[in-house]
Amino acid sequence: xxPITNPATPSAVFGKEAVTEALxxxxxxxxxxxxxxDAKWDRKELTLTVAPxxxxxxxxxxxxxxxxxxxxxxxxxxxxxxxxxxxxxQISYSILSHSLKQRIRIVARVSGDDPxxxxxxxVWPSANFYEREIFDLFGVHFPGHPRLTRIMMPDNWxxxxxxxxxxxxGYR
Amino acid sequence: MAFVEELExxxxxxxxxxxxxxxxxxxxxxxxxxxxxxxxIPGVEDVVEESTSHHHPHGSDPVTDQTMVLNMGPQHPxxxxxxxxxxxxxxxxxxxxxxxxxxxxxxxxxxCEAKFYAQVTPLTDRIDYLCPMTNNLAYALAVExxxxxxxxxxxxxxxxxxxxxxxxxxxxxWLGTHAMDIGxxxxxxxxxxxxEEILRIFEAVSGQRMMTSYIRVGGLSLEPPLDIYKRxxxxxxxxxxxxxxxxxxxxxxxxWMGRLKGVGYLSPENAIALGVTGPPMRASGVDFDVRRDMxxxxxxxxxxxxxxxxxxxxxxxxxxxxxxxxESVSICLxxxxxxxxxxxxxxAPKIILPDREQMKTxxxxxIHHFKIVTEGFQVPAGEVTSSVxxxxxxxxxxxxxxxxxxxxxxxxxxxxxxxxxxxEVMCKGQLLAxxxxxxxxxxxxxxxxxx
Numbered sequence: 001x002x003p004i005t006n007p008a009t010p011s012a013v014f015g016k017e018a019v020t021e022a023l024x025x026x027x028x029x030x031x032x033x034x035x036x037x038d039a040k041w042d043r044k045e046l047t048l049t050v051a052p053x054x055x056x057x058x059x060x061x062x063x064x065x066x067x068x069x070x071x072x073x074x075x076x077x078x079x080x081x082x083x084x085x086x087x088x089x090q091i092s093y094s095i096l097s098h099s100l101k102q103r104i105r106i107v108a109r110v111s112g113d114d115p116x117x118x119x120x121x122x123v124w125p126s127a128n129f130y131e132r133e134i135f136d137l138f139g140v141h142f143p144g145h146p147r148l149t150r151i152m153m154p155d156n157w158x159x160x161x162x163x164x165x166x167x168x169x170g171y172r
Numbered sequence: 173m174a175f176v177e178e179l180e181x182x183x184x185x186x187x188x189x190x191x192x193x194x195x196x197x198x199x200x201x202x203x204x205x206x207x208x209x210x211x212x213i214p215g216v217e218d219v220v221e222e223s224t225s226h227h228h229p230h231g232s233d234p235v236t237d238q239t240m241v242l243n244m245g246p247q248h249p250x251x252x253x254x255x256x257x258x259x260x261x262x263x264x265x266x267x268x269x270x271x272x273x274x275x276x277x278x279x280x281x282x283x284c285e286a287k288f289y290a291q292v293t294p295l296t297d298r299i300d301y302l303c304p305m306t307n308n309l310a311y312a313l314a315v316e317x318x319x320x321x322x323x324x325x326x327x328x329x330x331x332x333x334x335x336x337x338x339x340x341x342x343x344x345x346w347l348g349t350h351a352m353d354i355g356x357x358x359x360x361x362x363x364x365x366x367x368e369e370i371l372r373i374f375e376a377v378s379g380q381r382m383m384t385s386y387i388r389v390g391g392l393s394l395e396p397p398l399d400i401y402k403r404x405x406x407x408x409x410x411x412x413x414x415x416x417x418x419x420x421x422x423x424x425x426x427x428w429m430g431r432l433k434g435v436g437y438l439s440p441e442n443a444i445a446l447g448v449t450g451p452p453m454r455a456s457g458v459d460f461d462v463r464r465d466m467x468x469x470x471x472x473x474x475x476x477x478x479x480x481x482x483x484x485x486x487x488x489x490x491x492x493x494x495x496x497x498x499e500s501v502s503i504c505l506x507x508x509x510x511x512x513x514x515x516x517x518x519x520a521p522k523i524i525l526p527d528r529e530q531m532k533t534x535x536x537x538x539i540h541h542f543k544i545v546t547e548g549f550q551v552p553a554g555e556v557t558s559s560v561x562x563x564x565x566x567x568x569x570x571x572x573x574x575x576x577x578x579x580x581x582x583x584x585x586x587x588x589x590x591x592x593x594x595x596e597v598m599c600k601g602q603l604l605a606x607x608x609x610x611x612x613x614x615x616x617x618x619x620x621x622x623x
Contacts, residue, residue, distance in 0.1 A: 043317050043556055069444055072585035076555075076572050094557055094568065094585070098444075098460045103557065126447030128213045129593055137281075147215045152274040152622060161282055168286040 002102065004044045013041040027097070028104045031065025032058055045105065052091075052108040052117045059106070059123040062095050067104060069096040070124035073131065075138045079112070079164035088112030089140055093120070093127075110140065119144035137162040213446075213593045216258045219270045223260040226267070239267055244607075246275045252349060252611065253618030257595075259607070266599050266607060271592050276622035284582035288548030289315055289389060292582060297383040299584055300620035302345050305331075305338040305374075306562040308387035311582075313468055314558035314569040315389045318551050319523060326514040327391040328470035333507035334377070334386065335469075335560070336500040337404070340411070341370040342563035342615075343493050343500075347418060350490070350612035354431050359421055366414050369407050376400055390524040391517030401508055408501050408508075415497050422490075432487040436598040436610035439484060446597065447590030450565025451496065452614050455481045455488035462561040469560075474506050486613040493615075523549045548577030564588055564615050586620035 003009040003023055013022045019039035023029050028046060029039070035058045038049035050058040072094040082088040087109040096103045110117050119142035120127045131142045132151040139160035142148055150157065159166055214222070219241065226239045245256035254275035260267040280299060284292045296311045297304040309331055316323060323331075348363030371381040377396045378386035386393050422428045438448065443456040453460065461478040463471045479495035481488035517524045525544055526537035553575040559568045565587025572581040591614045598614075599607045 042554055043320070045556060047555070070447060071566070072557075072568055072570065072583070074570060074581075074583040076581045092555070092570065094570070098458070098465075101465045103466075103559070105555075105557065124447075125213065125445050126590055126593060129589060146213075147218055149215055149217065150274075152277040154274075161279055166282075168282055 002100075003041075003046075004102075010041070012043070015039065019046075027065045027100055027102070028062060028067065032061045032106075035061060045103070047105045047107055049107045049109070052110050055091075055106075055108050056118050056120055056123060058108075059093070059095075059120045062104065062106065063123060066100055067095040067097040067102075069098055070094075070120075070126050071096050071103070073120075073127055073134060075134045075140055075162070077138060077162065077164045082112040084111075089115050089138060091117055091134065091140065114141075115139065116141040116143060118142065119148075121145055136160070139163065213596060214268055214270045216270045216272050219258050219260050219268050222268060226260070226262075242604075246272075252616055255592075255611070255616065255618055255621075257607070259604070261604055264603050264605075266602055266604060269596050269599050269607070271595060273592070273618070273621050276618045278623070280623045281582055281584070284579055286578065288577050289551060289579060290544070290548065292579065293388055294383065294385045296584075297385055298619065299623055300562065300564065300567070300586060300588075300617050301382060302342040302617050303338045303563050304382060304384045305334045305387055306560055306567060307584075308385060309335055309469065310558050310560045310562070310567050310569045310584075311571075312387050312389050313560065314556050314571040315551065315579075316518075317556040317558060318554055318571060318573050319389075319520070320552075321390055321518045321520055321523070323391060323469075323518055324515045325470065325512045327516045327518075329507045329511050330392055330396065330516065331387055331469045332471060332474065333404070333504055333511075334374075336503045336507070337370055337373065339500045339563045340497060340504075341367055341374075343497055344370075346493065346563075346612075346615040350609075350615070351422065351428075353608050353612045354428060356422065356425065356428060359418060362414070362418060362421070366407075366411065373400065373403060373407065376403070388517075388524075390520055391515070395516055401511075404504065405508060408504055411501055412498065415494065419494060429487070431606075431609050432490055432613075433485060435486045435602060435606045436613060437484050438594055438598050440482075442594065442597050443484075446594040448565070448594050448614075449587045449590065450561070450563070451492045452489055452591055452594070453565065454479065455492045456484040457482035462559050462566055466559060468558070473510070474503050476503050486609050489613040550575060550577050551579075562587060564617065564620070565591060567620075584620070584623060586623070588614075588616045588618075588621045592616060592621060 003026055010022050013019050016036055016039045019041050020029055023041060032048055035050045035054050036048050037051055040047040074092055076090040078088055078090060089110045091108050093106045095106060108117055119131055129151060131145050132148060134140050135142060135148050136150040136152050137160055223239055223241050239260050239262045242259045242261050244259060246254040256272040257269055258272060259269045280295050284295060293308055296307040299307050344363040344367040348360035351359035374384050375381045377400060378384040438456045440457045443453045443458055459480045464478055476499045479492045481492050521540050526541055530537040531541045551573040553573050555572040557568050557570050559566060567587060568585035570583040571579055574580040598610050
C-alpha cells in the first residue's frame with residue numbers, strides 16, 4: 001500500500017533503522033537497502049542518503065526498483081558547515097515512478113574542497129543538463145559527464161553564483 | 173560504441189563515422205531501447221568538433237558534399253524567445269544540433285534566498301511567464317507542505333479553476349505561435365482574441381493581466397469579484413466553438429498536415445530517458461498526468477480524461493493539446509458548479525495577512541500584520557518537493573528551509589529545461605524547416621528554462 005495514503009504510516013521518521021522499519025514494504029527502501037547511509041520520512045516524502053561514491057549504483061538500484069523517471073537534480077550549499085560528518089554540498093536527486101506513482105529523493109553530501117560526484121548520465125541521460133547546471137551554479141564536478149560546461153552563465157564567468165559565499169547583489 | 177551508418181541522400185552515399193567520445197552520431201535503427209550512449213545530448217562544442225570530422229580533405233570533394241555549421245538565434249523569431257541553436261546541416265538535412273541557453277538567466281533562485289517566503293511569490297510569476305498561476309500554485313503548495321497548512325476547499329476549487337484557465341491561456345499562445353511559425357497567420361489573431369478575454373478575467377481577480385501573484389502561501393490573495401463567475405461561464409460557453417474554429421482552419425489544411433505529420437518523432441522510451449513531460453510525453457504514448465496520478469489541490473474530485481496519442485510526432489502533440497483545451501473547459505465548469513462557500517485563506521493568523529477591517533479594529537490583528545510584513549513568518553526546517561502539471565509539463569518546486577523567515581534554497585524543475593534535451597533526437601535527419609515545427613510543438617518558454 002502507498003505509504004502516503006496508508007494511515008498506519010507514522011507522520012515523520014528519522015534515521016536509517018527507523019525508516020526501514022516503518023516503511024518496510026516501500027519499493028525504494030527495499031531496492032536501496034544496502035546503499036542507504038541515512039534516511040528520512042518527513043512530510044510524506046522519503047529522502048534516502050547514500051555515500052557519494054555509490055551514487056551510480058544507487059541510481060541503478062532505484063531504476064531496478066521501478067523508479068523509471070529522473071525528474072530533477074540540484075544542490076544545496078550548507079556553507080559554512082564543511083565537516084566530514086556534514087559535508088558542504090548536498091546533491092538532491094528527485095526520482096519518480098510512473099507505475100508506483102511515488103517520488104523519492106536520493107541525497108549525497110560532498111565535501112567543499114574539490115567537490116565532485118560521479119555523473120549519473122549513464123543511468124539517466126536526462127541528468128545531462130541538470131549536472132551542467134549544478135556545475136555552473138555550484139561548482140560541483142561530475143566525472144563521467146560527456147561535456148561538463150557552463151549552461152547558464154557565460155563561459156568566462158568567475159565564481160559559482162548559487163554558492164552561499166557568493167553575494168546576492170553588488171560588485172564582487 | 174562505434175558504428176558506421178549510411179546517411180540517406182539521393183545520389184550521394186556518404187559514410188559517417190561516429191567513433192569517439194563526442195556523440196553527435198546517428199542512432200542505430202535496430203536498437204529500439206535507447207542506450208545511454210545514444211542519448212548523450214551534445215553541447216555546442218560537440219557539434220562544431222564533430223562537424224570537422226565530416227569535412228573532406230580540401231579539393232578532394234565537391235563543395236556540395238560538405239556539411240555546414242549554422243547558427244540559429246538567439247534573436248530568431250521562431251525560437252520563441254532567446255534560444256540559440258547551433259546546427260550542423262548537410263544541405264537542408266540536420267546532422268546534429270545543440271541548444272545554447274542562458275540568455276535569459278536572471279538568477280531567480282539566488283534572489284529567492286534573499287526574500288521572505290511571501291516575497292518569493294511575485295518572482296515565481298516571472299519564471300514561466302505564460303502560466304503565472306501554475307507557478308504560484310506550485311510554490312504555494314511547497315511552502316504549505318513545510319508549514320503543514322490546511323487549505324480551505326473553496327480556495328482549492330478556485331486554484332483548480334484558475335490553473336485550468338491558465339492552461340487554456342498558455343495553450344492559446346502555443347497554438348497561435350506554432351501556427352504562425354508554420355505560416356498560418358490567421359490562427360494567431362484568433363487565439364489572441366480569446367486569450368485577451370482570459371487576461372481580462374485575470375486582471376479582474378488579481379489586478380494584473382500576466383504577473384498575477386494571485387495564488388499565495390495559505391490560499392488566495394483576494395476574493396474574486398462577484399460578477400466574475402458569470403464572465404468565466406460566458407467565456408467557457410463560447411470557447412468550445414472557438415476550438416472548432418481553430419480546428420476548422422488547421423485540421424484539413426494540407427500545408428499544416430504536410431508540415432506536422434511524421435515530423436519530429438519521439439519514442440516513448442526516449443521521452444522517458446530524456447526527461448520529457450507534459451503534452452509531448454503524452455503524445456509519445458506515456459500515459460502519466462500529475463493531476464490524475466498524483467493529485468494536488470483537490471484534483472482527485474474532478475472527472476477528466478488525459479489525452480494520449482501513440483504517434484509521437486508534431487501532429488500528435490497538436491492533437492493532444494487541442495483535446496486538453498476541451499478537458500480544461502470541462503474541469504473549469506466542474507469547479508464553478510462545485511464551488512463551495514467558505515474562506516479563501518487558511519486559518520493561520522501568524523502566516524496570512526489579516527483582512528483590512530480586522531487590522532483596523534483589532535489590536536491583535538494589527539500586531540500580526542506588522543510582524544508578518546516586517547519580519548516575515550518562520551517556516552519549520554525541512555525540505556519538500558511539490559509537483560504540479562503545468563501547461564508545458566511537470567513543474568516541481570524544491571524548497572529547503574532552515575527554520576528562518578527566508579527560504580534557504582528554492583529550486584524549480586521546469587518542464588522546458590528537460591524537454592529541450594530531446595530536441596536533438598527529434599530533429600536529427602529532418603529538414604531544417606522541421607526544426608522550427610518541432611520547437612513550436614514542444615512549446616518552450618525561455619523564461620522557465622533560464623530562470
